[in-house]
Amino acid sequence: MSRLHVYPRLPAPVAEQLLTVHTGRDLLELRTLSATADPRTTWYPTAPYRVPEDDLRALQQTVRAIATEAHWPAPLSKTSGTAFDRLLAPALYRQMTIVPADAASEEVWSFLSLVLLPDVALWRWPNPLRRPGYERIIGRPRNVFRRLWARIHSLGEDVGAQLYEDEAVAILERPTLGAHPRVARAIAHAHLTTAGEAGTARTDILRITARRLRRLAVVVSLESLDDAQLADLMRRYTKEAIDQLQSERTTSTYRPVPTQVQARSGAR
Incomplete structure (x- = not known):
């Protein structure tokens, strides 16, 4: 060594x-x-x-x-x-x-x-x-x-060489996630293997995942979980982040016709 x-x-x-x-x-x-x-x-x-x-x-x-x-x-x-x-x-x-x-x-x-x-x-x-x-x-x-x-x-x-700059920041600059290498690696691995296959922006997915995990870390000691538990948790949270982002994008593209316009149209 x-x-x-x-x-x-x-x-x-x-x-x-x-x-x-x-x-x-x-x-x-x-x-x-x-x-x-x-x-x-x-x-x-x-x-x-x-x-x-x-x-x-x-x-x-x-x-x-x-x-x-x-x-x-x-x-x-x-x-x-x-x-x-x-x-x-x-x-x-x-x-x-x-x-x-x-x-x-x-x-x-x-x-x-x-x-x-x-x-x-x-x-x-x-x-x-x-x-x-x-x-x-x-x-x-x-x-x-x-x-x-x-x-x-x-x-x-x-793992570290595959992350984009903003993705690494999302993990490492949040002490509840980045201060524990085993937790940080589990997040990054799940992100690269799960979000990397998604048709949505990787960086946005990780931001959502990180926010959710920080809330969870208030009540759950992430570093106390074993490797299998960590891997399962990170995969689940990453998939939920993908679903949330896809839902938000679908909602943002749907613009219902204002009520006033509908009323005028019906009056003709």
Whole structure:
């Protein structure tokens, strides 16, 4: 088994300063400014294994190779951005070998997106409004790299790589569902196998399923159910969500003639 490492941490004030400086810069210039170390970083104090600089350099090369396949530095469309994410997520997770507790640190992901790989981070998620705390670059849960790592960690490679961005958000950004990997994987698996065959929008189905499950989680401890119970529950809730969405769409297309019009028509 690979040894798990901790990563450099970029303090929040420094991260916001770097984001301000990097925003709007040419991507080729950002590549020349990237580095594997910064004198302002800190480390988790008692962790025995710090990630070697060679490993950081290898991670940098891996991410850039995938970005090159996605035609970096050409602007990304929504479709090509999603395709890039799907390629990057499993590769990033496998190569980082990060201590999961260290991955919960905002400062770790700020280091990745603002020191190690600003050329890729700001290519994937530019900051046109020049927001100082832009959540896609600062290391918050929606950070360009953090969200992909978390998706694979919680859902696994096979399932996590198949979800659309909005679908992953619907599961992972709701603590009652995403905080328990076994529950999150059961939701995603049922969604992909059941909703994937439906003739309605997948993302809308998952939103409805998530709302229903959050209400259920108030009275039922989902994580206490065994695997078979979870699988059965998720399949049932997904099918009910499909039925609800289809019913709503049928109702919205039916527009009865107003009573006043009917009355005028009958008077002729």
